[in-house]
Amino acid sequence: MTERETYRRKVHYYETDQMGIVHHSNYIRWFEEARIDLMDQMGLGYAEMEAEGILSPVLSVQADYLRMVYFGDVVTIDTFIKNYNGIKLQVGYEVVSEKTKMVHCRGTSKHCFISREGRPVSLKQACPKFHDMFTEGLEVYKSKENKNIKERK
Template sequence: MPMNEPFHEERFQVRYQETDQMGVVHHSQYAVWFEVGRIGLIDRLGLSYGELEKKGMLLPVVDLRCRYVASARFGDEVGIRTQVDEIRGPKLTFAYEVVRVGDKQRLSHGKTIHLWVDGNMKPFDFERKQPDIARCLRRFARSSEKGE
């Protein structure tokens, strides 16, 4: 099922080095693309990964899932659509969809699960500690998560 609004989209052309010998984007690139989407969404909110880290708020990936649907190839323009799937205590989940821009073909979809941790790698309740930032992130949360 395609992703519904609201989502943030980053677009770019597939680079040659992202493809394998068969001319298809290598599966490992999708994890990198998910990160591009996640950083882009956070930047769009006026936040900065770097600034969050300087404040002692780290967000390591603890789980990554990706389902491959169709192939992307060198030169294709792709869109990485990213939204917040869940915010719960120290857990933050992002959902992703990769589409070929020209024909809107869905290429993959997936999720990453992160834990908010401090500089000592101890989880903390992000919603309680940073309610303003949690509110910002909810702007890109699935409608059902916002109580609508």
């Protein structure tokens, strides 16, 4: 897998609330934008997956809001495959200020794979190229985590 670009986004005025900070619901939208970008960069996008008859609904989303983000700020969203077993997928996200390099939000989303008829799908059997892509993405994440653990020791 080639080195990926992080997803970059400038905060729009309509995404802020009366206090001038990004409304919490917008982080979830950003996660989805970044997840779609991740798949595109990995080589197989959502449109291609859906063309294969496979859908990937969100099962849950979790976000920890660490610092405020304001109108006009530019953030990058590091997106990675955190867990994958062939049937379910967990994607991780870190929203980072481009200016300060500080993490403002961390989160995850969990997904499954289903047919258009709503039946569970094993990607390994139904669409091996997507299975291989997510497996490789998970290996990249694990190798980075192992490297980070070694660096902290």
